[in-house]
Amino acid sequence: MAIDASLIEADANKQNSTPKEDWDAASIDPADAPRAVREYLETLDEAAFGAASEVQPKFTSHSDPASQWTAARKGPAFFSYSDNYLIDTDHGVIVDVEATRSIRQAEVGSTKTMLDRVKTRFDLHPQRLIADTAYGTGPMLGWLVDRKIAPHIPVFDKSGRSDGTWSRADFKWDAESDQYVCPEGQALKQFRRNYSDPNRGPSSEGRAKYRALKLTCQACPSKQKCCPNADARSITREEHEDARQVARDIAKTKQYDISMKLRKKVEMLFAHLKRILGLGRLRLRGPCGANDEFLLAATAQNLRKLAKIFPAPQQMRKA
Numbered sequence: 382m383a384i385d386a387s388l389i390e391a392d393a394n395k396q397n398s399t400p401k402e403d404w405d406a407a408s409i410d411p412a413d414a415p416r417a418v419r420e421y422l423e424t425l426d427e428a429a430f431g432a433a434s435e436v437q438p439k440f441t442s443h444s445d446p447a448s449q450w451t452a453a454r455k456g457p458a459f460f461s462y463s464d465n466y467l468i469d470t471d472h473g474v475i476v477d478v479e480a481t482r483s484i485r486q487a488e489v490g491s492t493k494t495m496l497d498r499v500k501t502r503f504d505l506h507p508q509r510l511i512a513d514t515a516y517g518t519g520p521m522l523g524w525l526v527d528r529k530i531a532p533h534i535p536v537f538d539k540s541g542r543s544d545g546t547w548s549r550a551d552f553k554w555d556a557e558s559d560q561y562v563c564p565e566g567q568a569l570k571q572f573r574r575n576y577s578d579p580n581r582g583p584s585s586e587g588r589a590k591y592r593a594l595k596l597t598c599q600a601c602p603s604k605q606k607c608c609p610n611a612d613a614r615s616i617t618r619e620e621h622e623d624a625r626q627v628a629r630d631i632a633k634t635k636q637y638d639i640s641m642k643l644r645k646k647v648e649m650l651f652a653h654l655k656r657i658l659g660l661g662r663l664r665l666r667g668p669c670g671a672n673d674e675f676l677l678a679a680t681a682q683n684l685r686k687l688a689k690i691f692p693a694p695q696q697m698r699k700a
């Protein structure tokens with residue numbers, strides 16, 4: 382299966398909106414509010430909408446406050462919803478669809494919702510999931526690997542260095558000894574003694590720090606290439622690093638190259654949705670309105686696809 386999201390403009394305008402400094406959701410009386418505003422209030426705690434991020438949007442629409450003010454298309458900003466598709470890459474059939482806020486956390490969160498739903502409804506469990514870098518975060522990869530779904534996803538990794546010095550990828554992970562080995566063959570360890578203090582373990586976010594010995598680094602001929610501004614080299618190991626490594630190893634396979642081509646099938650469905658079905662802007666407001674329109678459009682796309690896969694039997698003319 383493959384997953385992706387696309388922005389669809391909401392039926393909302395900037396002229397009818399409020400900047401974040403002046404927006405006060407608590408002052409809205411639900412009894413007096415239109416349906417789209419009531420839905421906004423009802424979805425404030427949902428992971429796909431209000432709870433997806435604590436960052437307040439720059440502007441909030443009065444007519445459709447659940448829509449997201451976004452400049453993600455690198456052009457002028459607008460209010461939008463994200464249309465999320467989970468597709469079967471063998472046939473290009475959409476197996477699930479979900480409307481979310483147009484922010485990465487909500488789009489990535491919809492992956493879990495949709496994969497769980499197709500498992501419950503259709504007993505479908507993909508061997509692999511194909512997606513772009515936005516889905517390659519540690520927690521997402523960890524979630525997939527735990528469920529035995531191979532992540533054909535580029536790893537979202539900020540550990541690369543732009544100054545030419547060695548990055549984390551240049552150090553070898555030795556799981557058995559719980560240490561990294563640097564290109565000079567020296568060990569970077571988390572602990573060099575047995576500590577009884579539990580605070581010396583990984584941080585609350587699951588990060589652990591591995592350090593080389595100061596004496597070793599000071600005498601190392603590669604110090605300039607490794608840690609020119611520090612006494613000794615240290616490396617942070619993020620939570621879900623094992624799952625990241627699974628994704629990195631998959632990225633070296635031929636199947637991964639095929640997967641990256643198959644990913645285009647979702648993009649083609651979004652292009653068809655906008656250009657041929659003309660869904661560039663929503664007509665309905667609120668999360669339910671967006672969900673209904675996305676579901677109907679995906680159904681139309683599937684019917685078209687299924688008609689091609691299973692053509693109607695030819696009627697025999699009577700003599």
Ligand code: SF4
Nearest residue numbers: 563593598601607614
């Ligand atoms: S500076 Fe330290 S960590 Fe870096 S290569 Fe040399 S010994 Fe290894």
